[in-house]
Amino acid sequence: MDSLGALFAFVHAAEADGFTEAGRKLGISASAVSKAVARLEDRLGARLFHRSTRSVTLTPEGAMFLERCRRILCEYEAAELELSRSRATPQGKLRVSLPSMSMIPMAKLAAFKRRHPEIELDLDATDRLVDVIGEGFDVVLRTGEHADSRLMTRTLGYFRQALVGSPDYFRQMGKPETPEDLARHACLVYRFANTGKLHQWPLSRSGEPALPEIQPSVVTNSLEAQIGLAESGLGIACVPDLSVAEHLQRGSLIRILESYVEAQTKLSVMWPASRYASPKLRAFVDFAAEEFLAA
Numbered sequence: 001m002d003s004l005g006a007l008f009a010f011v012h013a014a015e016a017d018g019f020t021e022a023g024r025k026l027g028i029s030a031s032a033v034s035k036a037v038a039r040l041e042d043r044l045g046a047r048l049f050h051r052s053t054r055s056v057t058l059t060p061e062g063a064m065f066l067e068r069c070r071r072i073l074c075e076y077e078a079a080e081l082e083l084s085r086s087r088a089t090p091q092g093k094l095r096v097s098l099p100s101m102s103m104i105p106m107a108k109l110a111a112f113k114r115r116h117p118e119i120e121l122d123l124d125a126t127d128r129l130v131d132v133i134g135e136g137f138d139v140v141l142r143t144g145e146h147a148d149s150r151l152m153t154r155t156l157g158y159f160r161q162a163l164v165g166s167p168d169y170f171r172q173m174g175k176p177e178t179p180e181d182l183a184r185h186a187c188l189v190y191r192f193a194n195t196g197k198l199h200q201w202p203l204s205r206s207g208e209p210a211l212p213e214i215q216p217s218v219v220t221n222s223l224e225a226q227i228g229l230a231e232s233g234l235g236i237a238c239v240p241d242l243s244v245a246e247h248l249q250r251g252s253l254i255r256i257l258e259s260y261v262e263a264q265t266k267l268s269v270m271w272p273a274s275r276y277a278s279p280k281l282r283a284f285v286d287f288a289a290e291e292f293l294a295a
Helices: 003-016 019-026 030-044 060-085 106-115 167-173 179-184 223-231 245-250 279-291
Strands: 049-051 056-058 092-099 119-126 139-143 151-159 161-165 187-190 216-220 236-240 254-256 265-272
Touching (some): 003 019, 003 030, 003 060, 106 119, 106 279, 119 279, 151 279, 187 223, 216 223
Parallel strands (some): 187 216, 187 236
Antiparallel strands (some): 139 265, 161 254
């Protein structure tokens, strides 16, 4: 295995925490990966991994070298892809993880698919924090703040939670004027499937949390169900504003207590730093930046 191949073997072994999985991804044997790394260590005069019968972990020197290797391989892949990028059509499978509680409206993803019909979207909507590299995702959408040196990040923007109900519901039950009024209303509450915890509605007054007593009328782990039930007049839901933008525009849902929802949440797109943005990945990232938080 040549020097560049040894660097690929080292980076894959570091990211997979072992030679066996690295070999599987590279299409070679675990022994070949191990030997390539050993030759690299001999050439460098430094040990890159601590090896035991049960695990392979980076040494401090290995961790430092890994960051350099990622940049080197990224530049190599960039140079390789730059030659064909201008004529390349975005295509192939794109594995995308997105958080279900901040669901991008399916119309946005449908628009992306229509623009790039040769990209096969493999979507995974989940509440848990996925291991982007270990689980083989090409790109993930994440809410909030996340620091991971293995990932490249592009901030798409910010969204807020919205308390919404149907016009019919508010005609029958009246509109809450303060957070405390919610105690007298039917509330449609989201349950996080990964933890089983109920979504705490982020209400505040002059910067201080306002925590009304909410009696759930319906509990669900489906954002689509929350929105559908609210639209059907069964109660009030607290959902990301980007997921109900069209409902608010056409008037099937009405937003309430807006002045009591002050907090904003960041939405970012992230992908492995060791991987140059292929045409299909770049197409997705650019589209997300243009469209996902657009009205």
